[in-house]
Amino acid sequence: MFDADGLLVIIVKYSYYNAISVWESPLKAIMVYLLVWTLALPTYSVAKTKSVIDEHQSTQTKAPKVLLIVADGVRPDALTKAQTPSIDRLRETAVFSHQVSMTYPTISGNGWTTILTGVTSEHHGVINNKPEHFEVYSKTHRKQQFPVLPAIIEANNPDLSTASFVKWPKINYYLNRWSSDAYNISVLGGSIEGKHVFRAASENAVTEAAVKFLTTQPSDFVFYGFGETDSAGHQYGFRPNVPPYISAIENFDKTVGQLVNAVKARETFNSEDWLIILTTDHGGGAHRKKKHHETPTQDQKGGLANSTIYIYAAKLSVQPAYQSTYQNGQQTDVAPTVLQHLRIAIPSYMKGKPLPR
Numbered sequence: 001m002f003d004a005d006g007l008l009v010i011i012v013k014y015s016y017y018n019a020i021s022v023w024e025s026p027l028k029a030i031m032v033y034l035l036v037w038t039l040a041l042p043t044y045s046v047a048k049t050k051s052v053i054d055e056h057q058s059t060q061t062k063a064p065k066v067l068l069i070v071a072d073g074v075r076p077d078a079l080t081k082a083q084t085p086s087i088d089r090l091r092e093t094a095v096f097s098h099q100v101s102m103t104y105p106t107i108s109g110n111g112w113t114t115i116l117t118g119v120t121s122e123h124h125g126v127i128n129n130k131p132e133h134f135e136v137y138s139k140t141h142r143k144q145q146f147p148v149l150p151a152i153i154e155a156n157n158p159d160l161s162t163a164s165f166v167k168w169p170k171i172n173y174y175l176n177r178w179s180s181d182a183y184n185i186s187v188l189g190g191s192i193e194g195k196h197v198f199r200a201a202s203e204n205a206v207t208e209a210a211v212k213f214l215t216t217q218p219s220d221f222v223f224y225g226f227g228e229t230d231s232a233g234h235q236y237g238f239r240p241n242v243p244p245y246i247s248a249i250e251n252f253d254k255t256v257g258q259l260v261n262a263v264k265a266r267e268t269f270n271s272e273d274w275l276i277i278l279t280t281d282h283g284g285g286a287h288r289k290k291k292h293h294e295t296p297t298q299d300q301k302g303g304l305a306n307s308t309i310y311i312y313a314a315k316l317s318v319q320p321a322y323q324s325t326y327q328n329g330q331q332t333d334v335a336p337t338v339l340q341h342l343r344i345a346i347p348s349y350m351k352g353k354p355l356p357r
Contacts, residue, residue, distance in 0.1 A: 062273035062317065066338050067214070067222050067263060068149075070115060071252045072108060072168070073230035073238060073292060074280040076310040081240040082249040086257030087312070090276055094314035095355045100329035102282060106306035107293045108230070109133055109170070111281025111331065116148040116175050116223075118335030118350040134174035146349065148175050149338055153221050156344045161218050165210040166225030167203055176223060203228050207255050214262035221342065224259060226252050229280075238284025238292060238305070263316065275341040278312040279334055313337055313355045326356055 076098035079087070102111060103120040105127055113126040113134075121127050124146050125136035137143060147155070150162035164176035203226065210224050232248035239245065256278065263274050284292035286302025299306040311329055332352030339346050340354040 062271055063220075063268075064342050065220055065222075065263075065272050065274045066277065066341055067219075067224065067259060067274065068115075068277045068279075068334070068338060069224045069226070069256060069259060070112065071226045071229050071249075071278070071280050073233045073282055073284050074249055074252070074310070075238060075240065075283040075285065075305055076308060077305075078238070078240040078245060078249055079310060082246045082253065084250065084253035084256075086253045086260065087278065090256070090260070090278065090312060090314040092314075093316070093318045094312045095324050095326055095357065096310065096312040096314075097326050097329040098308075098310045099327075100279075100309045100311050100331060100333070101304075102307050102309055102331040104296055104299075104307065105293055106282045106284075106299065108168075108281050111309075112171055112225070113137060113175060114331050115279060115281065115334045117146045118149075118332050118347070118352055119146045120332060123349070129170070131170075131174075134170055138174040149221065149335055150176055150223070152339065152347070153342060153344060160220040160342070162221045162223070163213060163217075163219065164223040164225075165206050165213070166223070167206045167227050168225060171225055203255075207258060211258050211262040214259060215265050221338065226255055228252065230284075233284050233292070234290050237289040239289060242289075260316070273341075274316040275337075276312075276314045276316065277334060277337060278310070278314075279331070280309045282306060283308050311337075311355065313357075315357070324356075329355075 080098065102114065103122070104110075105121070107127070107129060109126040109129045110121045113124045114120055117124050123142070125140070125142055126133050137146075150164065153160050153162055164172050166172055166176075206224075210222070213219065214222060229245070229248045229252055232242075232245045236242050236244040260276060263269065263276075266272070282292050283304075283306045286292075286305035286307075287294045287298035292306045294302075294306055296307075309331060311331075311333060330352050332350065333355060334352070336346045336350050336352050337354040346354070
């Protein structure tokens with residue numbers, strides 16, 4: 001039995017060799033070539049269509065899962081410059097864009113909150129990294145009006161499990177504190193509303209905890225945040241020609257590889273349909289080399305390096321060479337992409353669009 005692409009190879013080889021064998025008669029060669037293709041192409045078309053349908057049906061019977069990986073402060077052009085074999089492999093089965101826009105201000109509080117709520121700062125209210133600005137969201141009606149992804153997912157289906165692994169404590173304390181069980185990890189200690197929060201002293205500790213969780217625990221939505229890239233940008237510069245910044249991005253790529261391998265090592269992996277989403281909260285270095293929180297005018301003069309980000313959405317269950325790009329992406333596209341894959345209705349207030357598949 002041949003798959004559709006295998007059949008195409010046989011067709012091409014057969015027609016080619018027959019044409020060569022009758023090279024003395026060019027007219028006969030052309031006739032043989034056309035006859036073979038006329039007879040075979042309908043078969044190939046049917047086989048190829050059946051292959052796509054079978055793949056779609058097989059993923060529909062599998063349990064949908066999402067791993068959302070956010071790297072802090074990674075410019076798309078720097079991501080392209082770095083050596084990123086793990087991300088390159090994901091791109092083979094991804095819908096992606098390096099020209100995604102975020103709304104101002106180009107600061108972490110806004111970016112992370114937009115990713116997790118699916119709305120911009122106009123609605124969630126987080127326009128700075130200070131606690132009082134996060135509390136504009138976490139201690140007001142906005143938390144209920146525009147809930148974070150873990151809250152939406154668990155409210156729609158209490159049987160689904162969510163987890164959040166980040167080193168920056170504000171993400172889990174002000175945003176993902178509603179994520180389930182004891183796997184909400186940050187540098188905070190103690191408990192939040194009865195849910196234990198582990199202390200993580202380093203980026204590696206967060207990664208190790210996430211890898212262990214992904215390999216062994218029930219998981220439906222897992223959020224992972226990587227902060228080394230932003231630290232390198234502030235210390236050395238957010239630009240593609242800055243070696244320490246590129247090195248941090250390459251370390252991020254290694255972390256992506258660890259997380260994806262952990263997913264593939266799950267005992268239940270063959271019965272699961274995993275979507276891996278990669279994105280960033282902001283760019284950087286548009287006007288001042290070591291900054292990303294600048295005015296729109298400064299950002300525009302710097303080629304929109306602060307507000308241009310990337311989004312990848314890669315399915316582990318599809319064949320390589322599926323990759324495609326999409327246009328006019330927005331940071332608000334992340335949340336609806338997560339919900340669509342988990343088969344949860346997208347709230348009407350979300351203006352972003354799920355990435356096409």
